[in-house]
Amino acid sequence: MGRHGVSLLSRRFRRLRGEHILCSARRRPARPQAGEVRPQIGSSQFRSGEMADRLSEVLESDDVEQLATxxxxxxxxLWHPEGxxxxxxxxRSLIFRIAPGGEPKVERDNSGGSNGLTFDLQGRLIMCEGxxxxxxxxxxxGSISVFVDQWEGKKLNRPNDLVGRSxxxxxxxxxxxxxxxEDRExxxxxxxxxxxxxxxxxAIxxxxxxxxxxxxxxxxxxxxANTRESKHIEAxxxxVDGTVSNGRVWADMSSDEPDGVPDGMKVDVEGRVYCTGPGGCWVFDSDGSNMGIIRLPEIPANVAWGGPDHRTMLFTARTSIYTMRMTTEGIHIPTS
Incomplete structure (x- = not known):
């Protein structure tokens, strides 16, 4: 157990001959109690054989590595270009950093309930403090400055996530x-x-x-991503000036899955969209067709591209963080 009560466990999971097995584990999971249902570990499950074939286009393998829990x-x-x-x-209002194969370390405490992170063109970290x-x-x-906290003199609601344009x-x-x-301005x-x-x-x-x-x-x-009752992605x-128009439902994410909502998103260089949602991380082709759901040991809330070749995908999933290797490259965050 590390600082701030974080386990430094790194575990690798894989699927073999249709059975989901734990391999190279440093500790065994506790035996399930009577009546307890445990999630399948390291699984990649899909809605049909066609979707399974399509999702295999982006998955290098079924290996899922748990970096920390x-x-x-x-x-x-967010992947930092320094590795x-x-x-x-x-x-817990904590921002962590972890290098591949390393241990999580607190990067910032008392972070105001930070959620989404990105870099500006100068490589400075911008944080949504909900x-x-x-x-x-x-x-x-190293000092923290206010980037924006109001609109037309009115206090922001609860900033959630962010993305930078080139x-x-x-x-x-x-x-x-x-x-x-009564607190909304x-x-x-x-x-x-x-x-x-x-x-x-x-913009919207x-x-x-x-x-x-x-x-x-x-x-x-x-x-x-629209998180509430009408679960979908709008496009x-x-x-050229950055204004947006012509909003429309691009992908439906309604589901009978008990856990997860449309949440964090990323794209790859070919325009496919990866959106965490009910049951796992949904993958859509550039035309909005559903390629399948990447299922993990825990329901993910957000996702990011990284690694030296930008072909590693990291999932933040409830109590843990996981990575998978992909066949395609993710979009780099623009910095000068």
């Missing part, structure tokens, strides 16, 4: 859930954007519950 609720994964992962434990209702930036000297504009979701109605949930000069505009307003968001590889489309056309 014993967190409370992991989120906000390590960043991620958050929201409910509890503090703002976005902050870590400066080159021109330096940062888009972030601003849902109004978990805020008492902005009366809609939407997507805001901050230009490099600090000016701000509302009156969205049911905006959560994860990501651009297509050419940045002509912005995808936004919006992006103009």
């Amino acid at each position: 014993d967190f409370v609720f992991t989120e906000g994964p 390590y992962w960043l991620f958050v434990d929201i409910r 509890d503090n209702r703002r976005l902050t930036r870590r400066e080159d000297n 021109d330096g504009t940062v888009y972030f979701t601003n849902p109004n859930g978990r805020i008492a109605p 902005i009366d809609f949930a939407g997507v805001h954007a901050v230009r490099p000069d600090g000016s701000q505009f509302v 307003r009156d969205f049911e519950y905006p959560n994860g968001l990501v651009f297509s590889p050419d940045e002509s489309v912005l995808y936004v 919006f056309d992006v103009a």
Whole structure:
């Protein structure tokens, strides 16, 4: 057990001849008690044989590696170009870093319930601080400054996730859930954007519950996950000036799965969209067709590309973080 009660366990799982087995484990899982149902470990299950074949296009293998566990609720994964992962434990307001094969170390404490993370063009870390209702930036000297905390003089709702555009504009979701109605100053949930000069505009307003968001590889489309009752991904056309229009339902994610909602998203270089959701991480082809669901030992909330070749996918999944190797390359976060 490491600092802050985090287990440093690294476990590798794989599927063999249809049976899910634990291999190279440093400890055995506890024997299930009577009546207890344990998740299948390291599985990749799909809705049909056709989907299984399609999903095999992006999975290098069925190996799933658990890098660390014993967190409370992991989120906000991000690959640092210096060769390590960043991620958050929201409910403990901690940001961690972990190198492949290394141990998790606290990067920042008292992080204001940080969730989504990204870099600006100068490589500075930008954080969505949900509890503090703002976005902050870590400066080159290590100090934390306010990136944005209001719109037209009104305090933000609860910033959730964010994505940067190659021109330096940062888009972030601003849902109004978990805020008492009397404490809301902005009366809609939407997507805001901050230009490099600090000016701000509302890209999308009156969205049911905006959560994860990501651009297509050419940045002509912005995808936004809707978390609440109508579980789906919406797509919006992006103009040269960064404004968006023509919102439409791009992919339906309604499901009978008991756990998970549309949440964090990423794309690969071929335009496929990876969105954590009910049952696991959903993979969609660039035309919106469902390729299948990557299932993990725990339900993931967010996902990120990383590794030296950008072909490793990291999943933040409840109490743990997991990685899988992919056949395709993920989109790099734009930095100068």
